Amino acid sequence: MAQVLPAERDLRRVIGDGDGVPDGEVEGLDEQALVDLYRSLVLLRTYDERSVVYHRQGRIGTYAIFWNHEAMQAGAVHALSDDDWIFPSYRESAIGLLRGMPAATVLSWWRGHPAGWWNPADYNVGSICVPIATHVPHAAGLAWGKKLDGEPSVAIAFFGDGATSEGAFHEGANFAGVMSAPLILLCNNNQWAISTPLSAQTAAETLADKAVGYGMPGVRVDGADVLAVYEAVREAAERARAGGGPTFVEAVTYRCAPHATADDPRAYIDLERVEEERARECVGRYDGYLRRLGVLDDALTEEIRGEAAEMLRRGIAEAESLPEPDPAVVFEWAYAEPPPALAHDLAELRRVLGGSLG
Ligand SMILES: Cc1ncc(C[n+]2csc(CCOP(=O)(O)OP(=O)(O)O)c2C)c(N)n1
Ligand SMILES: [Mg+2]
Numbered sequence: 001m002a003q004v005l006p007a008e009r010d011l012r013r014v015i016g017d018g019d020g021v022p023d024g025e026v027e028g029l030d031e032q033a034l035v036d037l038y039r040s041l042v043l044l045r046t047y048d049e050r051s052v053v054y055h056r057q058g059r060i061g062t063y064a065i066f067w068n069h070e071a072m073q074a075g076a077v078h079a080l081s082d083d084d085w086i087f088p089s090y091r092e093s094a095i096g097l098l099r100g101m102p103a104a105t106v107l108s109w110w111r112g113h114p115a116g117w118w119n120p121a122d123y124n125v126g127s128i129c130v131p132i133a134t135h136v137p138h139a140a141g142l143a144w145g146k147k148l149d150g151e152p153s154v155a156i157a158f159f160g161d162g163a164t165s166e167g168a169f170h171e172g173a174n175f176a177g178v179m180s181a182p183l184i185l186l187c188n189n190n191q192w193a194i195s196t197p198l199s200a201q202t203a204a205e206t207l208a209d210k211a212v213g214y215g216m217p218g219v220r221v222d223g224a225d226v227l228a229v230y231e232a233v234r235e236a237a238e239r240a241r242a243g244g245g246p247t248f249v250e251a252v253t254y255r256c257a258p259h260a261t262a263d264d265p266r267a268y269i270d271l272e273r274v275e276e277e278r279a280r281e282c283v284g285r286y287d288g289y290l291r292r293l294g295v296l297d298d299a300l301t302e303e304i305r306g307e308a309a310e311m312l313r314r315g316i317a318e319a320e321s322l323p324e325p326d327p328a329v330v331f332e333w334a335y336a337e338p339p340p341a342l343a344h345d346l347a348e349l350r351r352v353l354g355g356s357l358g
Contacts, residue, residue, distance in 0.1 A: 007208035007218030011252055014227035015289045023289055026227050031295050033078075037226060038290060039304050040074040040098050045283050046308035047094045047103065051110065054316055055261045060110040064090040065257040068224060069188060071282035072251040074098060075229030076156060076186055080237055085146075085155040087126040087139040091188060092158045099123040103315025104322075114325050124153075133163040136172030136185070143181035143246075154182040154240040156233070162193025164207050173248070177214035182240035184233060185211075185248045188223065190255035195268040211248035223251030224282035227289070256281070327353060 016023040029037075048067050054060045066073070069091060077086065077098045088095045094106045101123050109116025109128060120126045129135035139157035146153045163169050164187060176183040187207050191198045204210060211218030219236070221228040229251055236247035254277040258265050265274075290296035327349050331342050 007206055007211055007248075007250075008220050009206070010220065012219070012221040012228045012232060013225050014231065015225045015285050018288050018292060023292060024227070026231050029227075029230075034290060034293070034295055035300070037074060037078050037230070038286060038296065039307075040078065041070050041226060041283050041286060042304050043097055043308045043311065044070040044074060044094060046305065046312055047097060047106070050309075050312040050316070051094075051107070052261065054107070055110075059316060059320065060107060061112055062260055062262045063110055064093065064260045066091050066094070067257040068253060068255075068277065068281045069190065071226035071286065072186065072188055072223045072229050072253070073158070075226040076158075076184075076233040079230045079233035080154065080156065083124065083151075083153045084237065085120075085124045085126065085139070085142055085153060087129065087135040087142075087155060087157040089129050089132075089135065089159050089163070089188075091160065093128050095158075096123050096125045099125055101125065102318070103311050104318035107315050107319040108322065111319055113319070113322060114329055115319070115322050133159050133166035133168040133172070135159070136163070136169050137175065138172075140172040140176040140179075140181050140183050140246075143176060143183040143240075144179045147179070147182055152241050154184060154237050156184040156186055158186045158188060160193060161187065161189040161191060161198050161201055161207060162196060163187070164210060165201055173210070173214045173216075173246070176246040177216050180243065180245035182237075183246040184236045184240065185216075185246060186233070187248065187250045189250050189252045190223075191253075192255045192259070192265075192269070194259045194263065195265070206250060208248055208250040214246070214248075216246045216248055218248045218250065220250045220252060223253035224280065224285060226282060226286050253277075253282075 014024040014026055048065060051060060051063050052065060055063045073092050073095050077095060086095055096106060097103060101118060105116055105118055126135060126138065136157050136159060139155045143155040159169065173185060189207055193201060206220060208218030208220045219232050221232045223229065232249050236249060239247060256274045256277040287296065328346055331338065331346050
């Protein structure tokens with residue numbers, strides 16, 4: 001009988017505070033790799049901040065903000081190879097950028113344009129999953145399939161603290177455990193599910209404790225420490241590739257932006273706590289780490305930020321230059337032989353939309 005250890009209690013950290021807490025080091029990351037990681041963090045941060053502006057300008061729809069979640073996304077992707085599969089939730093909508101997906105594609109998704117529906121096989125990045133946790137069984141199935149095919153790829157599924165209360169999470173985790181699938185369950189514990197706090201979500205002491213029930217290790221990391229996430233995911237991937245099965249990684253952070261552009265957290269959140277968390281946000285912490293190490297200065301920072309800003313400028317221009325989609329797309333692909341009522345509904349939609357789109 002395999003022995004399953006209880007989940008780790010302490011949060012793993014690598015980045016110090018530039019004061020009393022010393023910086024650690026991750027083996028095997030040279031200067032170039034450290035700067036590449038920074039580039040990815042800045043790209044995600046820029047995407048996120050610009051998207052809030054685009055939303056306010058009416059250029060994209062309701063948008064799920066991921067400010068201060070960049071470290072868990074970039075840290076995890078950099079720890080994987082391009083053959084590994086990523087299953088994002090709406091919180092990781094732009095993670096494909098780290099696999100070379102154009103910004104216009106992700107922005108198109110948020111504009112409700114079909115150009116935002118990429119082919120997952122082009123980037124090994126699954127579709128953005130909005131229903132909570134339903135992508136966990138998909139990721140488990142893909143990981144199991146890779147194992148059956150004798151391929152060394154692993155899959156990673158990103159989901160939130162709230163998702164751990166969903167049936168699909170439990171089914172996917174259990175299946176992965178039983179099949180020893182090469183899966184990484186990356187739980188973004190930002191301590192809120194819209195307005196539901198973690199304390200109302202679970203009676204478990206930690207979310208990583210859930211791993212024990214599925215016979216897999218549970219690891220807890222500081223989710224705003226990109227190097228701690230990197231190291232934990234790299235270990236989980238090595239274990240999975242070696243036939244060791246799945247790992248649950250709980251990346252603990254705090255949601256210090258609204259859930260989405262449609263949310264006003266002042267109705268339920270402690271604003272002082274938010275300010276504290278914003279002061280220790282993940283991009284600034286890694287920036288400080290690299291400067292203490294002597295591999296980052298103002299000139300390089302400016303260059304990296306400029307590149308990211310330019311990518312977004314071009315991305316939104318490209319997304320906005322696409323022709324309006326035919327509204328018929330809403331009715332296609334659900335049926336091999338659409339029922340006649342749908343033709344009536346489409347005609348009605350064209351009439352309501354008038355000449356502009358029809
Ligand atoms: C199956 C399902 N139920 C409810 C919702 C509505 N909903 C959207 S986001 C959200 C909260 C999810 O919280 P969490 O899993 O912690 O992820 P976070 O948004 O914090 O990243 C809920 C309940 C949904 N999208 N899908
Ligand atoms: Mg959450």
